[in-house]
Amino acid sequence: MKTQTVRAVNALTSRWAGHAEAGTGTVFTAAGVWPLLALLADGADGPARTELAEALGIPADTASAAARDLLASLDGVRDLRAAAGLWTRRDLPLEAAWSDRLPAGTRGTLTGDEDTDRKALDAWAADRTGGLVERMPVPVGEETHFVLASALTLHTRWIQPFHAWPTEIGEGPWAGQEVQGLSRSTALLDRVRVARTPGGPVTLLEVVGDGGVDVHLVLGEPQALPGRTLQAGIAAVTREVASTGASLLPEGNPGPGLHIRSVRSERREHRLDIHTVAFEVQADHDLLSRAGLFGLESASDTRTGHFPGISGEPLAVGAARQSAVARFHAEGFEAAAVTAIGMVGGCAMPRPRYRVRQAEVAFHRPFGFLTVHRTSRLVLAAGWVTDPLTLT
Numbered sequence: 001m002k003t004q005t006v007r008a009v010n011a012l013t014s015r016w017a018g019h020a021e022a023g024t025g026t027v028f029t030a031a032g033v034w035p036l037l038a039l040l041a042d043g044a045d046g047p048a049r050t051e052l053a054e055a056l057g058i059p060a061d062t063a064s065a066a067a068r069d070l071l072a073s074l075d076g077v078r079d080l081r082a083a084a085g086l087w088t089r090r091d092l093p094l095e096a097a098w099s100d101r102l103p104a105g106t107r108g109t110l111t112g113d114e115d116t117d118r119k120a121l122d123a124w125a126a127d128r129t130g131g132l133v134e135r136m137p138v139p140v141g142e143e144t145h146f147v148l149a150s151a152l153t154l155h156t157r158w159i160q161p162f163h164a165w166p167t168e169i170g171e172g173p174w175a176g177q178e179v180q181g182l183s184r185s186t187a188l189l190d191r192v193r194v195a196r197t198p199g200g201p202v203t204l205l206e207v208v209g210d211g212g213v214d215v216h217l218v219l220g221e222p223q224a225l226p227g228r229t230l231q232a233g234i235a236a237v238t239r240e241v242a243s244t245g246a247s248l249l250p251e252g253n254p255g256p257g258l259h260i261r262s263v264r265s266e267r268r269e270h271r272l273d274i275h276t277v278a279f280e281v282q283a284d285h286d287l288l289s290r291a292g293l294f295g296l297e298s299a300s301d302t303r304t305g306h307f308p309g310i311s312g313e314p315l316a317v318g319a320a321r322q323s324a325v326a327r328f329h330a331e332g333f334e335a336a337a338v339t340a341i342g343m344v345g346g347c348a349m350p351r352p353r354y355r356v357r358q359a360e361v362a363f364h365r366p367f368g369f370l371t372v373h374r375t376s377r378l379v380l381a382a383g384w385v386t387d388p389l390t391l392t
Helices: 003-017 030-043 046-056 060-075 114-128 226-237
Strands: 026-028 080-089 106-110 144-157 163-168 178-186 192-197 200-207 213-219 243-245 252-255 258-265 271-277 279-286 315-328 332-345 354-362 367-373 379-385
Touching: 003 030, 003 046, 003 060, 003 226, 003 379, 026 279, 026 315, 026 332, 030 046, 030 060, 030 144, 030 315, 030 332, 030 379, 046 060, 060 080, 080 114, 106 114, 106 144, 114 144, 114 332, 144 213, 144 315, 144 379, 192 226, 200 226, 200 252, 213 226, 226 367, 226 379, 279 379, 315 367, 315 379, 332 379
Parallel strands: 080 106, 271 354
Antiparallel strands: 026 379, 080 144, 144 332, 163 178, 178 271, 192 200, 192 243, 200 213, 213 367, 252 258, 258 354, 279 315, 315 332, 367 379
8 A cells, every 4th residue: 555545544534533522432434435535536626626635635636546556455455355336327428537547346327216226236335345234325316326435344353362251340431331341361561552642641452353454442531532532543553653562661550541560470471461342333424514524515516516527417426425333352353334425416370480560451431443454554444432232
C-alpha cells in the first residue's frame, strides 16, 4: 500500500472517530468509504470535486489510481477480503474514460424494479461478507440511477487464544454484570503500551492475529470522551505519537486500567495478565448526515449534476451509507462493512526464587478498538464498546 494513501485513509478514520458519542457502541471503516469517494472525485467537477479531494487528502486526478491500488492491496492481505461493485440503470451512459479506470469487481444492471434490485444488491452484500452484513445499506428504487459499493471482511484467529469464563465486573458502569470474560497471560510485557496524547493518556493492548491484521484495544481515562480516546489510539497505533511498553513503564498505575509491580516468582520470565470481555458491535451510518466530513455537501445537491466525468446525464449523490459489524471472542475476531453510494438524477504461585515484573491490564469499562494492518499501519476499522456480551 502506498504511504500517501494509508495516511489519507487514517486521517479520515481519525476525523470520523472524533464524532463517536458516549453511551453508544459503534464500528466504522473509513477504508471502505475512502475508495468510493476517490472514484467519485475522479468523475466530479466544480465544488464537488474540490470538496471530495479535501476529504480524501489527495488530488482528485490521482484518486482513481489510488482507489484501485488500495482495494487490490486490501484483497491481497491474508484473512482480509475486499470487493467493489457497480450497478447502473440500463439507459445510463457512462464515460468510458471513467469506467475503464474502475477497480475490478461486479458490474450489474438496475432494472428499476425495487424488489428485484434489492434482492440482487442484498445478495451481493451477504455473499461478499460471508453473511455478516445481509443488506446493501442504501435504498434502491425507480429514481436510483447508479449504485457504487465496497465490501470489506476480516476473519482472523488469535496467535494465542483467550480463556473464556463467566466474569462479574466489580466497578464502573458495568458493575454487577456477569459477562463473557476473556483472560490470558504472556511474558511479552510490551504487548501493552501507554501513550501520552493531547487527548489524555491511553492504554493500548495489541492482540496479534495469525495473518496480517491485529486488533488494538484502547482504554482512556474514565471521564475521557470516546472520540478523543479513539483519536488518541489512532495516533498511537499509526506512530504519530510515541508510546511506551510496559517493560519500561514505572511501577504503580502508569496508564488507564494498568497496574505494574515487582513480585517474587519461581520463573525468570516477566508476566502480563490480560483481562477483557467478549463483544459484538453493529452500526449503520448515514454518511450524508455528516456530508462535510466526507466531501459530499455539494455532490448531494440534487438541483444539478456534479459528475460529468462519470456520465453525460446529470448525477447527484442521493444516498451514502455504511453498515458494519465487529465480533471479538476467545478464538479470534471478525468484522465486515458494506459501504454504498447511490446516485440519482441531478439530481498462578510456587515458592519464589526470582524478582520479576508483573503487569496486569483490565478492559472492564467502555473502551475502543482498532483493527490495524500490521505492515502498513492502515487502520481498517475502529469502534467503541459500550456493552460487553453478557451470559444468557
